[in-house]
Amino acid sequence: MSTASMRQPRNENGINTYRRIVEAALEVLATRGWRHASVAEVAERAGVTRGAVQHHFKDREGLFTAAVQHIMDERIRRIEALQDVDRAPGTGTREIVHTVVELHQGQAFTAALQLCMAAADDPVLRSRVAAMELEVGARGFWALIELLRLDGKEQKVRTTVQAFLDSARGLGLAGILNDDSRRRAQVTDRWVEMLDELPRFG
């Protein structure tokens, strides 16, 4: 038996099933919380058998951790893909900054947060989720430095971009219980200004 926590699908049917399971897992985790999120409910919402879930994921921990990892990877790729967008001069920072903030909103953010809170009190889960958080954080940080053509060797650049990413996380938290969209838009516009003041290449 494989020790990997997930088995990557190889054909289109497999990919669709995998995707449906991942999306159902995020929904169940976001709405039920870690303790009440069950593999059975994920299978039911995805419209597959429990066997199909077990075919792709070793166990419950593997299912929900891989689902959060999957959505984080997808979000980082969406940030990286902004590199290829043909932007009018001056609109670049705005689009990038608003995209990063919005990627910290919604059900996927809530699901990631539920996993994080569960991991705080579970040694095995903790080491996996902590490592994932560090890796995703570093990738997002460097993608942003590159996208904004900032000089990453400058301490001031690095700490300001970190402050922005922490702020995006904080805006994610603030959006869970209250409709925070108006305030969020204003804070995000301010970040466009603050990041545009940093030294950059080209």
Added chain:
Amino acid sequence: MSTASMRQPRNENGINTYRRIVEAALEVLATRGWRHASVAEVAERAGVTRGAVQHHFKDREGLFTAAVQHIMDERIRRIEALQDVDRAPGTGTREIVHTVVELHQGQAFTAALQLCMAAADDPVLRSRVAAMELEVGARGFWALIELLRLDGKEQKVRTTVQAFLDSARGLGLAGILNDDSRRRAQVTDRWVEMLDELPRFG
């Protein structure tokens, strides 16, 4: 029977018991999460009877909500109290900013976050916790504007202070699973610079 969710203690014995219960409630909520946080465990950790807990708090929801409200009030008061500290010129912003960031760390922050995540999926709890979040957020915001002697009529001042408070929340999240103290110190120092660049009174 009173409909208030907590009965304020009037004498010193009552205040000590109330405080022990509140601290035990935060500890239980932070480590067990909402679903597994029980009144019995709070009473046991506080070294009081369940009856003593029921004397001060109407029900389980009232106990944990009041405990989080209590610690939030206490933290806002600690920020407000910085007003009275006799500071050397130039050291003011640094002390204030580092204090605000550190108040978003540790067990009390984790407990507040557990309550917030539980409230996301519970309509009754949601309206109480959402209102508390807005009220605490507004008080902290204006305390900070006043402490730093900033011009709160300026949009740029308001959005930058909001961005800082969101960043402090994000740093709170980042500190739950990983030892983030070194990065946190650097980001916080950068905030001292950014907030010191804002227009201020006097």
